[in-house]
Amino acid sequence: MGAQPPARRLLDGLLVIAPLIVFGLLAAFVLRDPAARVTASNAPYTDEAWDLINPRNFVLFGQFSTDDWNLHLVNVPYSIVQAVVFTVAGVGMAQARLVSIAAVALTMAALGWGLRRPLGSSAALFAALAYGTSTLVLYYGRLAFLEPMVALGLTVGGLLALRAHDQRSGRWGIVAGLALALAIGTKPSAAFATVGMLVGLAVVGWRSPAVRRWLGGAAAVIGVAGLTWIVFVGLPNRAAIATDLRIWPSEPILGPISTMIHRVLAFPLHNDRFSLLAAPIILFGGLGWLASIWQRRGLSNAAIVLLATATGWGIAGFGILALAPYRPNRYEVPLLPALAILGAIGWSIVAPRLGRGSPLRASASGVVVAAAIALPGLFLFGSWMTTAPSSLSAIQASVRTIVPPGAAVQGIYAPAFALQASVLALVSHESTRVNPGDLYSSRDVRWIVGAAGEPPAWATSHPTAWASRVSRFCAPWGGQNICLWQVP
Numbered sequence: 074m075g076a077q078p079p080a081r082r083l084l085d086g087l088l089v090i091a092p093l094i095v096f097g098l099l100a101a102f103v104l105r106d107p108a109a110r111v112t113a114s115n116a117p118y119t120d121e122a123w124d125l126i127n128p129r130n131f132v133l134f135g136q137f138s139t140d141d142w143n144l145h146l147v148n149v150p151y152s153i154v155q156a157v158v159f160t161v162a163g164v165g166m167a168q169a170r171l172v173s174i175a176a177v178a179l180t181m182a183a184l185g186w187g188l189r190r191p192l193g194s195s196a197a198l199f200a201a202l203a204y205g206t207s208t209l210v211l212y213y214g215r216l217a218f219l220e221p222m223v224a225l226g227l228t229v230g231g232l233l234a235l236r237a238h239d240q241r242s243g244r245w246g247i248v249a250g251l252a253l254a255l256a257i258g259t260k261p262s263a264a265f266a267t268v269g270m271l272v273g274l275a276v277v278g279w280r281s282p283a284v285r286r287w288l289g290g291a292a293a294v295i296g297v298a299g300l301t302w303i304v305f306v307g308l309p310n311r312a313a314i315a316t317d318l319r320i321w322p323s324e325p326i327l328g329p330i331s332t333m334i335h336r337v338l339a340f341p342l343h344n345d346r347f348s349l350l351a352a353p354i355i356l357f358g359g360l361g362w363l364a365s366i367w368q369r370r371g372l373s374n375a376a377i378v379l380l381a382t383a384t385g386w387g388i389a390g391f392g393i394l395a396l397a398p399y400r401p402n403r404y405e406v407p408l409l410p411a412l413a414i415l416g417a418i419g420w421s422i423v424a425p426r427l428g429r430g431s432p433l434r435a436s437a438s439g440v441v442v443a444a445a446i447a448l449p450g451l452f453l454f455g456s457w458m459t460t461a462p463s464s465l466s467a468i469q470a471s472v473r474t475i476v477p478p479g480a481a482v483q484g485i486y487a488p489a490f491a492l493q494a495s496v497l498a499l500v501s502h503e504s505t506r507v508n509p510g511d512l513y514s515s516r517d518v519r520w521i522v523g524a525a526g527e528p529p530a531w532a533t534s535h536p537t538a539w540a541s542r543v544s545r546f547c548a549p550w551g552g553q554n555i556c557l558w559q560v561p
Contacts, residue, residue, distance in 0.1 A: 084194035088185040088201065095205040096178035099215045103167045103174065106464055108457035109552060111212055113345050114401035118551035121217040122488035124148060126498055128156035129164050133495050141508045142500055143313040144320065146306055151219055151259045164493050166465055169217035176221035177214035180228050181205040184413055187232035191375035192421040195439055199446060200417035203357050204409055206447040208350040211454040213403045219260045220406035226256025227266055227386065228410040234274050234382045235375055237287035246290025253291065254298035263407060266390040273385025277377055319505035322399045333396055340395035345402040351409065353449050358412025361419025368422050376418050386411040468548050469493045472557060475545050476520055483512055483529055484522035486555055503530045513538065521558040
Protein backbone atom coordinates (compact mmCIF):
# COMPACT_ATOMS: atom_id res chain seq x y z
CA MET A 74 0.00 0.00 0.00
CA GLY A 75 1.40 3.36 -1.03
CA ALA A 76 1.94 6.30 1.25
CA GLN A 77 -0.95 8.69 1.74
CA PRO A 78 -0.80 12.05 -0.06
CA PRO A 79 0.34 14.93 2.17
CA ALA A 80 -3.08 16.60 2.00
CA ARG A 81 -4.77 13.40 3.20
CA ARG A 82 -2.29 13.04 6.07
CA LEU A 83 -2.93 16.67 7.05
CA LEU A 84 -6.69 16.19 7.07
CA ASP A 85 -6.42 12.97 9.07
CA GLY A 86 -4.20 14.76 11.56
CA LEU A 87 -6.80 17.52 11.88
CA LEU A 88 -9.46 14.90 12.56
CA VAL A 89 -7.46 13.98 15.66
CA ILE A 90 -6.48 17.49 16.67
CA ALA A 91 -9.78 19.33 16.16
CA PRO A 92 -11.71 17.56 18.97
CA LEU A 93 -8.75 18.05 21.31
CA ILE A 94 -8.59 21.76 20.48
CA VAL A 95 -12.30 22.23 21.15
CA PHE A 96 -12.00 20.24 24.38
CA GLY A 97 -9.12 22.44 25.50
CA LEU A 98 -10.92 25.62 24.47
CA LEU A 99 -14.05 24.77 26.44
CA ALA A 100 -12.11 23.42 29.41
CA ALA A 101 -10.05 26.61 29.61
CA PHE A 102 -13.23 28.53 30.45
CA VAL A 103 -14.96 25.84 32.47
CA LEU A 104 -15.43 28.14 35.48
CA ARG A 105 -16.91 31.07 33.56
CA ASP A 106 -20.56 31.85 34.26
CA PRO A 107 -23.13 31.39 31.47
CA ALA A 108 -23.18 34.31 29.08
CA ALA A 109 -26.33 36.41 29.23
CA ARG A 110 -28.95 36.94 26.53
CA VAL A 111 -28.14 33.83 24.51
CA THR A 112 -31.53 32.33 25.34
CA ALA A 113 -34.81 33.65 26.67
CA SER A 114 -34.85 30.75 29.12
CA ASN A 115 -33.45 31.12 32.64
CA ALA A 116 -32.14 27.55 32.40
CA PRO A 117 -28.42 28.44 32.23
CA TYR A 118 -28.71 29.74 35.80
CA THR A 119 -30.94 27.01 37.19
CA ASP A 120 -31.07 23.78 35.20
CA GLU A 121 -27.38 22.94 35.44
CA ALA A 122 -27.70 22.47 39.19
CA TRP A 123 -31.22 21.07 38.98
CA ASP A 124 -29.92 18.12 36.94
CA LEU A 125 -26.95 17.71 39.29
CA ILE A 126 -28.72 17.85 42.62
CA ASN A 127 -29.49 14.13 42.77
CA PRO A 128 -25.98 12.82 41.96
CA ARG A 129 -24.67 15.48 44.35
CA ASN A 130 -27.04 14.15 47.03
CA PHE A 131 -25.76 10.63 46.41
CA VAL A 132 -22.16 11.63 47.05
CA LEU A 133 -22.86 13.92 50.04
CA PHE A 134 -25.68 11.98 51.72
CA GLY A 135 -25.46 8.45 50.33
CA GLN A 136 -28.80 8.62 48.49
CA PHE A 137 -30.05 10.24 45.31
CA SER A 138 -33.41 11.24 46.74
CA THR A 139 -33.86 13.57 49.72
CA ASP A 140 -37.16 15.24 48.74
CA ASP A 141 -39.58 15.57 45.80
CA TRP A 142 -36.80 16.46 43.36
CA ASN A 143 -35.92 13.15 41.70
CA LEU A 144 -34.82 13.84 38.14
CA HIS A 145 -32.27 11.04 38.42
CA LEU A 146 -35.16 8.68 37.73
CA VAL A 147 -35.72 10.14 34.25
CA ASN A 148 -32.11 10.92 33.25
CA VAL A 149 -30.53 7.75 34.63
CA PRO A 150 -27.33 7.55 32.50
CA TYR A 151 -26.50 11.22 33.08
CA SER A 152 -27.01 10.98 36.85
CA ILE A 153 -24.92 7.82 37.08
CA VAL A 154 -22.05 9.38 35.14
CA GLN A 155 -22.15 12.55 37.26
CA ALA A 156 -22.32 10.53 40.47
CA VAL A 157 -19.20 8.62 39.40
CA VAL A 158 -17.43 11.86 38.51
CA PHE A 159 -18.38 13.47 41.83
CA THR A 160 -17.28 10.35 43.72
CA VAL A 161 -13.87 10.37 42.05
CA ALA A 162 -13.19 14.11 41.68
CA GLY A 163 -15.42 15.67 44.32
CA VAL A 164 -18.64 17.63 43.96
CA GLY A 165 -18.23 20.76 41.86
CA MET A 166 -19.57 22.54 38.83
CA ALA A 167 -16.26 22.34 36.97
CA GLN A 168 -16.20 18.56 37.32
CA ALA A 169 -19.80 18.31 36.09
CA ARG A 170 -19.18 20.59 33.13
CA LEU A 171 -16.20 18.51 32.02
CA VAL A 172 -18.66 15.68 31.31
CA SER A 173 -20.40 17.86 28.72
CA ILE A 174 -17.09 19.08 27.32
CA ALA A 175 -15.89 15.51 26.91
CA ALA A 176 -19.19 14.61 25.22
CA VAL A 177 -18.69 17.43 22.69
CA ALA A 178 -15.15 16.28 21.87
CA LEU A 179 -16.24 12.65 21.55
CA THR A 180 -19.11 13.63 19.26
CA MET A 181 -16.67 15.53 17.06
CA ALA A 182 -14.37 12.52 17.00
CA ALA A 183 -17.26 10.19 16.14
CA LEU A 184 -18.35 12.42 13.27
CA GLY A 185 -14.82 12.79 11.95
CA TRP A 186 -13.74 9.19 12.05
CA GLY A 187 -17.18 7.75 11.36
CA LEU A 188 -17.56 9.74 8.13
CA ARG A 189 -13.93 9.59 6.97
CA ARG A 190 -14.19 6.35 5.01
CA PRO A 191 -17.61 6.75 3.36
CA LEU A 192 -17.36 10.48 2.57
CA GLY A 193 -13.67 11.36 2.63
CA SER A 194 -11.43 13.14 5.10
CA SER A 195 -12.34 16.70 4.13
CA ALA A 196 -16.09 16.09 4.40
CA ALA A 197 -15.57 14.32 7.72
CA LEU A 198 -13.49 17.20 9.05
CA PHE A 199 -16.13 19.73 8.00
CA ALA A 200 -18.81 17.72 9.80
CA ALA A 201 -16.75 17.64 13.00
CA LEU A 202 -16.03 21.38 12.76
CA ALA A 203 -19.62 22.25 11.92
CA TYR A 204 -20.79 20.58 15.11
CA GLY A 205 -17.94 21.41 17.47
CA THR A 206 -17.72 25.10 16.56
CA SER A 207 -21.45 25.67 16.30
CA THR A 208 -22.45 28.60 18.48
CA LEU A 209 -24.96 26.58 20.48
CA VAL A 210 -22.51 23.74 21.05
CA LEU A 211 -19.81 26.15 22.23
CA TYR A 212 -22.36 27.71 24.60
CA TYR A 213 -24.15 24.66 26.01
CA GLY A 214 -21.25 22.23 25.56
CA ARG A 215 -19.38 24.12 28.28
CA LEU A 216 -22.26 23.81 30.74
CA ALA A 217 -23.58 20.81 32.67
CA PHE A 218 -26.65 20.17 30.49
CA LEU A 219 -28.11 16.90 29.28
CA GLU A 220 -28.03 17.78 25.59
CA PRO A 221 -24.31 17.19 24.82
CA MET A 222 -24.56 13.64 26.15
CA VAL A 223 -27.77 13.07 24.21
CA ALA A 224 -26.07 14.31 21.03
CA LEU A 225 -23.21 11.85 21.58
CA GLY A 226 -25.56 8.88 21.92
CA LEU A 227 -27.59 9.86 18.86
CA THR A 228 -24.44 10.43 16.81
CA VAL A 229 -22.91 7.07 17.63
CA GLY A 230 -26.20 5.29 17.01
CA GLY A 231 -26.78 7.12 13.74
CA LEU A 232 -23.28 6.51 12.39
CA LEU A 233 -23.51 2.81 13.19
CA ALA A 234 -26.26 2.63 10.57
CA LEU A 235 -23.31 2.46 8.16
CA ARG A 236 -22.96 -1.14 9.36
CA ALA A 237 -26.50 -2.00 8.35
CA HIS A 238 -25.32 -3.82 5.21
CA ASP A 239 -22.59 -5.85 6.96
CA GLN A 240 -22.81 -9.59 7.42
CA ARG A 241 -22.96 -8.99 11.17
CA SER A 242 -25.49 -6.18 10.86
CA GLY A 243 -27.63 -7.56 13.66
CA ARG A 244 -24.77 -7.23 16.15
CA TRP A 245 -24.02 -3.71 14.98
CA GLY A 246 -27.70 -2.92 15.38
CA ILE A 247 -27.49 -4.06 18.98
CA VAL A 248 -24.56 -1.72 19.62
CA ALA A 249 -26.39 1.13 17.92
CA GLY A 250 -29.50 0.38 19.96
CA LEU A 251 -27.46 0.62 23.13
CA ALA A 252 -26.16 4.07 22.15
CA LEU A 253 -29.65 5.24 21.23
CA ALA A 254 -31.12 3.80 24.43
CA LEU A 255 -28.55 5.73 26.45
CA ALA A 256 -29.55 8.90 24.62
CA ILE A 257 -33.23 8.29 25.37
CA GLY A 258 -32.44 7.37 28.97
CA THR A 259 -30.58 10.66 29.35
CA LYS A 260 -33.43 12.70 27.88
CA PRO A 261 -36.61 10.87 26.86
CA SER A 262 -37.40 13.38 24.11
CA ALA A 263 -34.50 11.81 22.17
CA ALA A 264 -36.97 9.05 21.32
CA PHE A 265 -38.40 11.25 18.54
CA ALA A 266 -35.03 11.64 16.81
CA THR A 267 -34.36 7.92 17.33
CA VAL A 268 -37.63 6.90 15.70
CA GLY A 269 -36.87 9.27 12.83
CA MET A 270 -33.50 7.60 12.29
CA LEU A 271 -34.95 4.10 12.27
CA VAL A 272 -37.81 5.04 9.96
CA GLY A 273 -35.40 6.80 7.59
CA LEU A 274 -33.19 3.73 7.37
CA ALA A 275 -36.20 1.45 6.94
CA VAL A 276 -37.49 3.54 4.02
CA VAL A 277 -34.31 3.07 1.97
CA GLY A 278 -33.25 -0.38 3.13
CA TRP A 279 -36.20 -2.47 4.24
CA ARG A 280 -35.83 -4.88 1.33
CA SER A 281 -32.36 -5.84 2.54
CA PRO A 282 -32.29 -8.69 5.09
CA ALA A 283 -29.10 -7.19 6.58
CA VAL A 284 -30.83 -3.84 7.16
CA ARG A 285 -33.81 -5.59 8.74
CA ARG A 286 -31.44 -7.42 11.08
CA TRP A 287 -29.80 -4.12 12.03
CA LEU A 288 -33.17 -2.50 12.67
CA GLY A 289 -34.32 -5.51 14.64
CA GLY A 290 -31.22 -5.49 16.83
CA ALA A 291 -31.48 -1.76 17.50
CA ALA A 292 -35.22 -1.88 18.21
CA ALA A 293 -34.82 -4.91 20.47
CA VAL A 294 -32.18 -3.25 22.64
CA ILE A 295 -34.18 -0.03 22.90
CA GLY A 296 -37.28 -2.03 23.81
CA VAL A 297 -35.45 -4.11 26.42
CA ALA A 298 -33.89 -0.98 27.92
CA GLY A 299 -37.30 0.68 28.11
CA LEU A 300 -38.88 -2.39 29.69
CA THR A 301 -36.03 -2.65 32.19
CA TRP A 302 -36.54 0.98 33.19
CA ILE A 303 -40.29 0.42 33.60
CA VAL A 304 -39.83 -2.66 35.80
CA PHE A 305 -36.95 -1.49 37.97
CA VAL A 306 -37.41 2.30 37.99
CA GLY A 307 -40.78 3.38 36.63
CA LEU A 308 -43.21 1.13 38.48
CA PRO A 309 -41.46 1.21 41.89
CA ASN A 310 -41.25 5.02 41.73
CA ARG A 311 -44.57 5.95 40.13
CA ALA A 312 -45.34 8.83 42.49
CA ALA A 313 -41.85 10.34 42.22
CA ILE A 314 -41.90 10.13 38.43
CA ALA A 315 -45.33 11.77 38.34
CA THR A 316 -43.74 14.64 40.26
CA ASP A 317 -40.84 14.75 37.78
CA LEU A 318 -43.34 15.11 34.95
CA ARG A 319 -44.72 18.17 36.70
CA ILE A 320 -41.21 19.63 36.93
CA TRP A 321 -40.80 19.41 33.17
CA PRO A 322 -42.36 22.24 31.14
CA SER A 323 -45.90 21.49 30.04
CA GLU A 324 -45.80 20.62 26.34
CA PRO A 325 -49.29 20.50 24.74
CA ILE A 326 -47.97 19.20 21.42
CA LEU A 327 -51.36 18.36 19.93
CA GLY A 328 -54.14 20.86 19.47
CA PRO A 329 -56.42 22.33 16.83
CA ILE A 330 -55.05 21.84 13.32
CA SER A 331 -54.88 25.59 12.77
CA THR A 332 -52.82 26.04 15.92
CA MET A 333 -50.40 23.27 14.96
CA ILE A 334 -49.96 24.66 11.45
CA HIS A 335 -49.32 28.13 12.86
CA ARG A 336 -46.63 26.78 15.22
CA VAL A 337 -44.87 24.94 12.42
CA LEU A 338 -44.93 27.94 10.08
CA ALA A 339 -43.75 30.27 12.86
CA PHE A 340 -40.93 27.98 13.99
CA PRO A 341 -38.21 29.34 11.63
CA LEU A 342 -38.70 32.82 13.08
CA HIS A 343 -39.75 32.04 16.66
CA ASN A 344 -37.25 29.51 17.99
CA ASP A 345 -35.31 31.34 20.69
CA ARG A 346 -32.81 32.73 18.15
CA PHE A 347 -31.86 29.25 16.97
CA SER A 348 -32.03 30.24 13.29
CA LEU A 349 -29.63 33.10 13.91
CA LEU A 350 -27.22 31.44 16.32
CA ALA A 351 -26.97 28.20 14.34
CA ALA A 352 -27.01 29.81 10.87
CA PRO A 353 -23.64 28.35 9.70
CA ILE A 354 -24.51 24.73 10.47
CA ILE A 355 -28.09 25.20 9.23
CA LEU A 356 -26.77 26.46 5.89
CA PHE A 357 -24.12 23.75 5.75
CA GLY A 358 -26.67 21.02 6.43
CA GLY A 359 -29.41 22.51 4.27
CA LEU A 360 -27.20 23.00 1.22
CA GLY A 361 -25.71 19.56 1.75
CA TRP A 362 -29.17 18.01 1.82
CA LEU A 363 -30.17 19.80 -1.39
CA ALA A 364 -26.99 18.66 -3.12
CA SER A 365 -27.60 15.10 -1.92
CA ILE A 366 -31.16 15.04 -3.25
CA TRP A 367 -30.02 16.57 -6.53
CA GLN A 368 -27.33 13.91 -7.00
CA ARG A 369 -29.04 11.07 -5.17
CA ARG A 370 -28.66 8.66 -8.10
CA GLY A 371 -24.89 8.98 -7.88
CA LEU A 372 -24.62 8.41 -4.14
CA SER A 373 -22.91 5.35 -2.71
CA ASN A 374 -24.88 2.93 -0.56
CA ALA A 375 -23.16 4.33 2.51
CA ALA A 376 -24.07 7.90 1.59
CA ILE A 377 -27.69 6.87 0.98
CA VAL A 378 -27.82 5.27 4.44
CA LEU A 379 -26.38 8.41 6.01
CA LEU A 380 -28.75 10.64 4.04
CA ALA A 381 -31.81 8.66 5.09
CA THR A 382 -30.77 8.35 8.73
CA ALA A 383 -29.82 12.00 9.15
CA THR A 384 -32.93 13.19 7.29
CA GLY A 385 -35.23 11.14 9.51
CA TRP A 386 -33.31 12.31 12.58
CA GLY A 387 -33.71 15.94 11.56
CA ILE A 388 -37.33 15.78 10.43
CA ALA A 389 -38.55 14.02 13.56
CA GLY A 390 -36.40 16.10 15.91
CA PHE A 391 -37.19 19.49 14.45
CA GLY A 392 -40.77 18.49 13.74
CA ILE A 393 -41.61 17.85 17.37
CA LEU A 394 -39.93 21.12 18.39
CA ALA A 395 -41.92 23.00 15.76
CA LEU A 396 -45.11 21.72 17.38
CA ALA A 397 -44.01 22.47 20.95
CA PRO A 398 -44.93 25.87 22.42
CA TYR A 399 -41.80 25.88 24.63
CA ARG A 400 -38.63 25.56 22.56
CA PRO A 401 -35.46 26.98 24.20
CA ASN A 402 -32.57 26.81 21.78
CA ARG A 403 -30.66 24.19 23.78
CA TYR A 404 -33.22 21.63 22.63
CA GLU A 405 -31.73 21.76 19.12
CA VAL A 406 -28.22 20.75 20.22
CA PRO A 407 -28.88 16.97 19.83
CA LEU A 408 -30.13 17.63 16.28
CA LEU A 409 -27.03 19.48 15.09
CA PRO A 410 -25.01 16.32 14.30
CA ALA A 411 -27.69 15.41 11.75
CA LEU A 412 -27.14 18.75 10.01
CA ALA A 413 -23.37 18.18 10.13
CA ILE A 414 -23.78 14.78 8.47
CA LEU A 415 -26.03 16.19 5.74
CA GLY A 416 -23.53 18.95 5.06
CA ALA A 417 -20.70 16.43 4.85
CA ILE A 418 -22.61 14.37 2.28
CA GLY A 419 -23.12 17.49 0.18
CA TRP A 420 -19.45 18.43 0.39
CA SER A 421 -18.42 14.93 -0.69
CA ILE A 422 -20.48 15.53 -3.85
CA VAL A 423 -19.25 19.05 -4.55
CA ALA A 424 -15.55 18.71 -3.64
CA PRO A 425 -14.55 16.40 -6.54
CA ARG A 426 -16.13 18.80 -9.02
CA LEU A 427 -14.19 21.71 -7.57
CA GLY A 428 -10.96 19.79 -7.78
CA ARG A 429 -11.16 18.86 -11.47
CA GLY A 430 -8.17 20.40 -13.15
CA SER A 431 -7.44 22.77 -10.27
CA PRO A 432 -6.28 21.32 -6.95
CA LEU A 433 -5.48 24.85 -5.78
CA ARG A 434 -9.07 25.95 -6.35
CA ALA A 435 -10.30 22.92 -4.41
CA SER A 436 -7.98 23.71 -1.50
CA ALA A 437 -9.00 27.36 -1.46
CA SER A 438 -12.67 26.41 -1.53
CA GLY A 439 -12.12 24.06 1.38
CA VAL A 440 -10.45 26.77 3.43
CA VAL A 441 -13.31 29.18 2.70
CA VAL A 442 -15.94 26.63 3.68
CA ALA A 443 -14.07 25.69 6.87
CA ALA A 444 -13.79 29.35 7.83
CA ALA A 445 -17.47 29.98 7.12
CA ILE A 446 -18.39 27.00 9.27
CA ALA A 447 -16.10 27.62 12.23
CA LEU A 448 -15.33 31.32 12.59
CA PRO A 449 -18.79 32.71 13.49
CA GLY A 450 -19.16 30.40 16.47
CA LEU A 451 -15.60 30.89 17.62
CA PHE A 452 -15.96 34.67 17.35
CA LEU A 453 -19.14 34.70 19.46
CA PHE A 454 -17.61 32.31 21.98
CA GLY A 455 -14.61 34.60 22.33
CA SER A 456 -16.82 37.64 22.85
CA TRP A 457 -18.81 35.79 25.53
CA MET A 458 -15.75 34.60 27.40
CA THR A 459 -14.18 38.06 27.50
CA THR A 460 -17.22 39.45 29.32
CA ALA A 461 -18.58 36.54 31.37
CA PRO A 462 -17.41 36.56 35.00
CA SER A 463 -16.33 33.53 37.03
CA SER A 464 -18.48 34.15 40.08
CA LEU A 465 -20.16 30.80 40.78
CA SER A 466 -17.16 29.18 42.46
CA ALA A 467 -16.85 32.10 44.90
CA ILE A 468 -20.61 32.04 45.52
CA GLN A 469 -20.52 28.34 46.32
CA ALA A 470 -17.50 28.77 48.60
CA SER A 471 -19.26 31.55 50.52
CA VAL A 472 -22.44 29.52 50.97
CA ARG A 473 -20.43 26.49 52.06
CA THR A 474 -18.72 28.64 54.70
CA ILE A 475 -21.86 30.39 55.96
CA VAL A 476 -24.49 27.64 56.07
CA PRO A 477 -23.88 24.93 58.70
CA PRO A 478 -23.79 21.27 57.57
CA GLY A 479 -27.15 19.55 57.77
CA ALA A 480 -29.18 22.73 57.31
CA ALA A 481 -31.95 23.13 54.72
CA VAL A 482 -31.69 25.79 52.00
CA GLN A 483 -34.66 26.69 49.79
CA GLY A 484 -34.95 28.52 46.48
CA ILE A 485 -34.76 27.99 42.73
CA TYR A 486 -31.08 28.96 42.88
CA ALA A 487 -30.41 26.95 46.04
CA PRO A 488 -29.00 23.89 44.17
CA ALA A 489 -26.51 26.11 42.31
CA PHE A 490 -25.48 28.21 45.32
CA ALA A 491 -25.30 25.26 47.75
CA LEU A 492 -24.00 22.61 45.33
CA GLN A 493 -20.84 21.93 47.34
CA ALA A 494 -22.30 22.43 50.82
CA SER A 495 -23.43 19.44 52.89
CA VAL A 496 -26.93 20.85 53.15
CA LEU A 497 -30.38 19.97 51.89
CA ALA A 498 -31.07 22.07 48.77
CA LEU A 499 -34.80 22.38 48.10
CA VAL A 500 -36.53 23.73 45.02
CA SER A 501 -40.18 24.44 45.78
CA HIS A 502 -42.82 24.85 43.07
CA GLU A 503 -46.18 25.48 44.69
CA SER A 504 -48.02 25.60 41.36
CA THR A 505 -46.89 22.09 40.42
CA ARG A 506 -46.87 20.71 43.98
CA VAL A 507 -43.14 20.01 44.01
CA ASN A 508 -41.80 20.31 47.57
CA PRO A 509 -44.91 22.30 48.46
CA GLY A 510 -46.29 23.62 51.71
CA ASP A 511 -44.77 24.92 54.91
CA LEU A 512 -41.14 23.91 54.51
CA TYR A 513 -40.24 26.16 57.45
CA SER A 514 -42.01 23.68 59.71
CA SER A 515 -41.88 20.42 57.76
CA ARG A 516 -38.24 20.57 56.59
CA ASP A 517 -36.84 23.05 59.12
CA VAL A 518 -35.85 25.53 56.39
CA ARG A 519 -33.94 28.45 57.91
CA TRP A 520 -32.01 29.54 54.84
CA ILE A 521 -33.46 31.05 51.65
CA VAL A 522 -31.71 31.80 48.37
CA GLY A 523 -33.55 34.39 46.32
CA ALA A 524 -34.13 38.02 45.41
CA ALA A 525 -35.33 40.45 48.06
CA GLY A 526 -38.86 40.68 46.68
CA GLU A 527 -39.42 36.93 46.33
CA PRO A 528 -40.57 35.49 49.68
CA PRO A 529 -41.19 31.75 49.97
CA ALA A 530 -44.79 30.54 50.00
CA TRP A 531 -44.66 29.85 53.73
CA ALA A 532 -43.68 33.44 54.60
CA THR A 533 -47.33 34.39 55.16
CA SER A 534 -47.66 31.55 57.70
CA HIS A 535 -44.58 32.72 59.61
CA PRO A 536 -44.62 36.51 59.19
CA THR A 537 -42.53 37.21 62.29
CA ALA A 538 -39.75 34.87 61.25
CA TRP A 539 -39.74 36.23 57.70
CA ALA A 540 -39.74 39.83 58.90
CA SER A 541 -36.68 38.99 61.02
CA ARG A 542 -34.67 37.60 58.14
CA VAL A 543 -31.06 38.68 57.76
CA SER A 544 -29.12 38.91 54.52
CA ARG A 545 -25.89 36.98 54.95
CA PHE A 546 -24.53 37.11 51.41
CA CYS A 547 -25.53 38.60 48.04
CA ALA A 548 -24.21 38.19 44.50
CA PRO A 549 -25.41 38.90 40.95
CA TRP A 550 -26.78 35.79 39.28
CA GLY A 551 -29.22 35.33 36.43
CA GLY A 552 -29.55 39.05 35.88
CA GLN A 553 -30.63 39.70 39.47
CA ASN A 554 -29.07 40.36 42.82
CA ILE A 555 -29.58 37.07 44.64
CA CYS A 556 -29.11 36.86 48.41
CA LEU A 557 -28.71 34.15 51.00
CA TRP A 558 -31.22 34.95 53.75
CA GLN A 559 -31.24 33.50 57.25
CA VAL A 560 -34.45 33.35 59.23
CA PRO A 561 -34.70 32.58 62.96
